[in-house]
Amino acid sequence: MANFNTHLNGAFMVSGVMSLTVYKAGLIDDSGFIMCVVLGTIGGLLPDLDSDNSTPIKLGFNLASFVFAFALVMHWRSELSLLALMALWLAGYGFMRYVVFYIFTTMTVHRGVIHSVPYMAILGLGLTYLSYFVLEISLTASWFYGLFLFGGAMVHLLLDEMYSVNLMGMRMKRSSGTAMKFYQHKDKWWYLLLYVILALLLYFAPPFESFWQQITDPAPWTKLKLGVLPTMIENRL
Numbered sequence: 001m002a003n004f005n006t007h008l009n010g011a012f013m014v015s016g017v018m019s020l021t022v023y024k025a026g027l028i029d030d031s032g033f034i035m036c037v038v039l040g041t042i043g044g045l046l047p048d049l050d051s052d053n054s055t056p057i058k059l060g061f062n063l064a065s066f067v068f069a070f071a072l073v074m075h076w077r078s079e080l081s082l083l084a085l086m087a088l089w090l091a092g093y094g095f096m097r098y099v100v101f102y103i104f105t106t107m108t109v110h111r112g113v114i115h116s117v118p119y120m121a122i123l124g125l126g127l128t129y130l131s132y133f134v135l136e137i138s139l140t141a142s143w144f145y146g147l148f149l150f151g152g153a154m155v156h157l158l159l160d161e162m163y164s165v166n167l168m169g170m171r172m173k174r175s176s177g178t179a180m181k182f183y184q185h186k187d188k189w190w191y192l193l194l195y196v197i198l199a200l201l202l203y204f205a206p207p208f209e210s211f212w213q214q215i216t217d218p219a220p221w222t223k224l225k226l227g228v229l230p231t232m233i234e235n236r237l
């Protein structure tokens with residue numbers, strides 16, 4: 001297993017380079033660029049969060065609950081009455097803080113479940129949902145946010161995988177199995193639940209085709225190619 005600093009640096013470097021690339025291609029704006037770096041870095045720390053580090057998790061969840069409740073109220077601010085908004089605020093906060101948090105902590109007890117590809121995919125997609133449907137951020141930015149969170153988590157799992165092989169090329173802990181986990185028989189019911197949630201999230205996800213069209217459009221990449229090297233004038237100076 002790679003340590004905290006390795007994960008922090010690894011995820012920061014990878015998401016930094018990737019964010020800069022999509023930023024230079026003109027696919028995200030200034031604030032989107034910063035968000036992608038931050039989310040990718042957070043993603044790189046997520047798989048190791050378990051009930052042992054309960055304080056940062058609680059703090060994070062309190063914050064997430066506030067943001068979620070606030071976003072709900074902002075979303076419906078003109079349609080609902082003040083009283084309804086206050087009820088919505090409380091309900092949104094309570095839902096995140098108690099229901100989602102409860103499910104999250106129950107799952108993290110089963111460490112193998114959170115330290116897995118499907119769990120991280122759910123978190124990434126969940127962020128895309130929140131950003132697109134609730135915060136009403138653009139489709140492209142929403143998909144990038146989810147993908148960066150997920151990508152950071154994948155860097156984490158990859159690093160763990162690499163560190164489980166020592167310099168002699170031999171596995172140190174054969175028993176621990178692979179870090180890039182998709183399924184584990186002893187947690188089969190948890191994995192079944194994860195894949196059901198993931199399937200539902202994928203089915204109702206914000207339109208992926210238009211995002212895909214946008215990132216496969218050659219124009220931004222031509223722009224990027226022009227931006228890779230210093231311009232001719234700078235070269236001459």
Ligand SMILES: [Zn+2]
Binds near residue numbers: 047160
């Ligand atoms: Zn790990």
